[in-house]
Amino acid sequence: MSRRSGTGWAADLALGARLVFAGGRNGLLRTLMTALGVGLGVALLLTSTSVSTMLGGRSERTAARDDQFFGVDQPPPGDRTLLVMAADTTYRDAAIRGRLLQPDGAHPPVPPGLTRLPGPGELVVSPALARLLDSADGALLRPRLAHPVVGTIADRGLSGPNEYAYYLGTDRLRPGGGTMRIDRFGTEPSGEALDPVLMLLVLIIFVVLLLPIAVFIAAAVRFGGEARDRRLAALRLVGADTVTTRRVAAGEALVGAVFGLLAGAVLFLLGRQLVERVTLEGISAFAEDVRPSPALTVLIVLAVPALAVAVAQLALRRIVVEPLGVVRRSADRRRRLWWRLTVPIVGVALLAPLRGGIDQTGGPVNQAQVITGVVLLLVGVAALLPWLVEAVVGRLRGGSVSWQLAIRRLQLDSESSARMVSGVAVAVAGGIALQMLFAGVQHDYVRATGQDVSRAQTMVLVRGDLAGADAGSLAERFRSVPGVDRAVSVLDATVSPVGSVPDEYGERPGTLLRIADCTAVRELASPDRCVDGDMFQIVDDQSPARADLPAPGQQVELGFRDPETTRWTVPSGLRTVPTRTDPSGSRVTGLLATPGALGPATLHGLGATVYLTMDLARPDTIELVRNVAAGIGPGADVQTLRATEEVTRFAQLRRGLYVGVVATLLLLGASLLVGILEQLRERRRSLAVLVAFGTRRGTLGASVLWQTALPVLLGLALAILLGTALGGILLALVGQAVRLDWSSIGAMSGIAAGVVLLVTGASLPVLWRLLRPTGLRTE
Template sequence: MTPRRGRFGRVADLALGARLVFAGGRSGVSRTLMTVVGVGLGVALLLTSTSISTMMDGRSERAAARDDQFYGVDEPPPGDRTVLVAVADTVYRDEAIRGRLLQPEGARPPLPPGLTRLPGPGDMVVSPALARLLDSPDGALLRPRLDHRIVGTIADPGLAGPGEYAYYLGTDQLRAGGGTMRIDHFGAESTGEGLDPILMLLVLIIFVVLLLPIAVFIAAAVRFGGEARDRRLAALRLVGADAAMTRRIAAGEALVGAVLGLLAGAAFFLLGRQLVERFTLEGVSVFAGDVRPDPVLAALIVLAVPAVAVVVAQLALRRIVVEPLGVVRRSAGRRRRLWWRLTLPIVGAALLAPLLGGIDQTGAAFNQTQVILGVVLLLVGVAALLPWLVDAVVRRLRGGSVSWQLAIRRLQLDTESSARMVSGVAVAVAGGIALQMLFAGVQHAYVRPTGQDVDRAQAMVVIRAGLPGAAPDALAERFRTLPGVDGAVAVLDTAVFPVGSAPDEHGERPGSPLRIADCAALRELATLDRCADGDAFQVVGEPAPGRPARSLPAPGRSVEIGFGAPGTTTRWTVPAGLRTVPGRNDPAGDESTGLLATPGALAPATLRGLGGRVFLDLDLSRRDTIELVRNAAAGITPTAEVHRLRPTEEVTRFAQIRRALFIGVLATLLLLGASLLVGILEQLRERRRTLAVLVAFGTRRATLSASVLWQTAVPVLLGLALAIVLGTVLGGTLLAMVNQAVRPDWPSIAIMSGIAGAVVLLVTGLSLPALWRLLRPGGLRTE
């Protein structure tokens, strides 16, 4: 072969490499197909990750377009273009359901997005997902709560996602005030809540940890079929190609696999996009139209993947001998150098060192590029150190069973392929350990005590208004009879105002809370030494910081009861025997400052516009008790709220980031599992004749199956050990950056390692049918 010269010759060398991809018959096509599938899976996930911002933006824009809760602004006067809106949200088996009551005040009321007309009184318009749930057996307990005539479905513009549960219910029972708002339009400007520095750090680390294993996997995928490629290049050297031509031919082969992988990745992405509406993860669903890659990042992927393929192919040529009379190096060569592999994590730690103790919730913005680069170098150090570690360990292993010796000898001959195959798993585990340590270290700042006493009650029903003439015991009795409710106490809520008092500039009248309940319920609000029906009490609490003490009406004074304007309330004279008692936080953690009265002191039947709260003692071993409570509450009024009492609550943004991490980890694990499977199948295909010969000489299939397991398990175990070390170092560094105590999170380390081990066992098991097919006598044939 005569070496080509000039630009045309270089292009011809690239073209020859591209032709050789398909010149190996069925075997060559299989190798190319594995590379294309591997690269395509990675590209599809990268394209999906670049679509996250558009997905979230689409959800936020649609949520803002239907907003109907405008706080801090003056309500418009009633007119032909106004509508009354009340919130009627509910929950069904931990799934949130968005609900609104709508009552037009004129002939041309505003319409929420997704509706062509407002539903009439008693009619309901539901989202497609809610309609399916109500029609399914799983929705049997929800149907009594939403027992209204369905007259239509909410179109896509009115939903945050295709899997969202939502409804609009028409009514004619709303009155302005309280929890009911009058609006003349739907929609507000979409404003996202900012992230404090610690949450921003979490987001950055999540993106690096989830995307870096994908990049490592793509770099490994372009080397599928590497042994056959190396032999082919050696043959070209034998017929006259020089080293430069060989590198260009290798680049041409790599470019073909990368370009076809890009096309396959685009196809996988488009196919997955059409299926995305069928899935809901952690309560989040997205429309297919929202899954659009960022154009700049997508262009970067298109350019980066072929470049990575060429670079990897050129670096691989340094590990083989491509001489005219030397085909491919089949024995262990010189030992790998350690110094440059250690340099990567050391430089990464050095980049993060200046930020130690410099990031907190009140701190200024930090150098995000410095953080990303430092974390990337630390995690890339796992992939760089793993081949050296595997080589150093397996070189010293001797003896053992036949399956063990077969596996170790194979690793000794080619540690590069085995380490490359599991490097993505090791990087993911290291990053996961670091993330879990960071989450565990900072969660105390985002998981806060609520002050709720779950020993006294496990749920609370809140009715804002609309209980005229209600008796506390009758209200509690509606819930006591439910299966799984061991006890219930009810308190009626209203307020007292000085007679004739005028509203302030904010439209509020100065008043004091008034709560009506029997003695058993009042003991949940105050410490009473004695109580009988007809008694009344006052609880004087500590004033809030910066505010004057609340003035309670004096005994014998005449007051107005109710939330309406003067003249629409009920007159009442404060009893002369009013006693002052120590207050007590109710089970929900709220103070009970104000007036307390038993029904004998103030008959609820004489009052209007009462609200109420019911504290429930539940048998939590019954799954659907809380659903029966919600049904009973909805039977009183659709706007009734049922709250599960919990000792702690998680900050919304922190919970959203944790949820995003769960979704990302799930997607990454699926990709890594696929990458391991493809890698194992590629190695088995390369060894098919060797395996068939071993079977022909009497080696048992069980022995060969065990050798495949050992061959995968040894690099994985070494990778996990390395990942635990560097992941703990990275996690400790991140904790030091946010001024938290550095301590290993052993449960998270065990969980991450266990998941990785389970993935390896599963993938190895899936590869066994392919192994058994290769062990047939037909495997001795060659092309």
């Protein structure tokens, strides 16, 4: 076939496209494998571009139902106002959003997702919470929400389909304390600005999660490369020149990329329907929120075919397509190392000027410079891996039959194996670097709470009016819970001067009065002695400002709200004692009385704090404690005390990294399986010949394992080397000392190795089928 002058590039591309379908069943299978490999990558890219819409939809719905307007003047009671109290709880580490609602009039606001407010004692729940309450797993939760369910919260009132949430109607709320009066639901969605260090983490996470996908897509378009090269040699035999063969190769690559885009769209749409069944770290998403960004979708549609054509053209540089065959990688020409090292070196050079220039209070991060530098360093893993595999396997000799079969195959064609595992190596390198960065900066985002977990592990706060409460019986209710070793209860009230004017919410300004027995007194103060009937003034010696405490003999009123107050005269002879940091880390000043000095049974407006020492290793204990607290009052809040706490945004990014890396490695594992199956299919005749000559099936299975495992081990070694180097550079950017996080390195490498082992094991059934005598048949 001589090339006519009238034949243009369009005709050559069309010829390449026709050749894809002219190869019979094998040609179609090759195209299908390419489309599936590319499609898996495209599906994850489309999912990644949907993250912003998923988070945006979640943010809009949570803002639309917001009812906690702190720092804003509350409206006066009226026909269109509503009292609301947060009644969140936790069950089995799952957060449950709860609200108590009480209308002031006939036309109160209704939260999104509800058609009407529930009446007193009526419960409206989310679909996920309804399923939990109806299941055997919700047995310990049902006593906490023992009210008739009269409705279900619609989707627009939920952050996600699997959120646990409820609204409970009541008539027991009073203004003040934790109760707010509102005349509307909803605020404007607002995004909290990230400091430069967190922004750096976001940028690196973005690169680490998406770059391995791009690397694998580049490898997937080369599936069936040997058969493609033979077709190009046939074209040269009938007269096509080099330019024509390159255009034909581009046409074949375009067909695989286009089919990959279509497969990716189908996989994305199928996965989109399943997204509502998945909950990660307590976060779920509605299928309608999983919408790719239009601009990024267009970029993917254009970039994937362009990448396919570029890879096809670069692959032709490594071979010589002549009329009588294909010559690959002649023995006297080894892969050049210099340009492969240049890629990560340039990345280091880009990042080096930023050393020590990024901190929590600094200026904005140069995002383009950071992204480019990190991309080049990680691309260096993919660039160096083929050279490393070739250099190592070229020096290996001897061993078992299975080992020799694997090594000989790698010596003949190490590029295909290295190409398949390069995406995994890039993901591991990026994950190691990120984990090092997280570990290096976490001390800036993990802060001491001041809570003393050696004295108590749980604190129960009871808001509302505990009229006639007794601290001893309150503590005894918790002491009876299996797993609770100790319970210390304190009653809280407010002391206000007689005649003080309540504010617009009916609350009086005043001083804290705490009522506790002597055991509890020693948790709150440091008296030299204590007997029932004593009363103390507690002052904070560490605070330069002293509280204005009521004087002995002064008449005061107990209670923070009219008309439920009690007249009382502060007794003379009060002993002043220093305050003590309580188990929750608080230091308070005020009055401290034992029950004998002031009988709490006659008082109104009491709250309570209960400190519990308990065995947190028993999972049911904390749930039983929450049930007891719910039985005391609807506003009871059970808090687990912790010595440290993590900044919310930092914790969210850490969870996002974990979820993203695991999802990426699983996708790469699925894609790697496609690549192994394609290699096995291309080698089916040679494998069948080996079996026909007496090679054991177990030997061939072991050879496939070695052929996959060796590039993976070399890739992991390279990933650890460059990943720790990148992690050290990132730590230098934020001014932190370089420390190796061996646990993260081991975890990332272990997950990657496990994925590869699972993939190789999944390919063995296909290998056994290909070893049948029918594998000798050819078309």
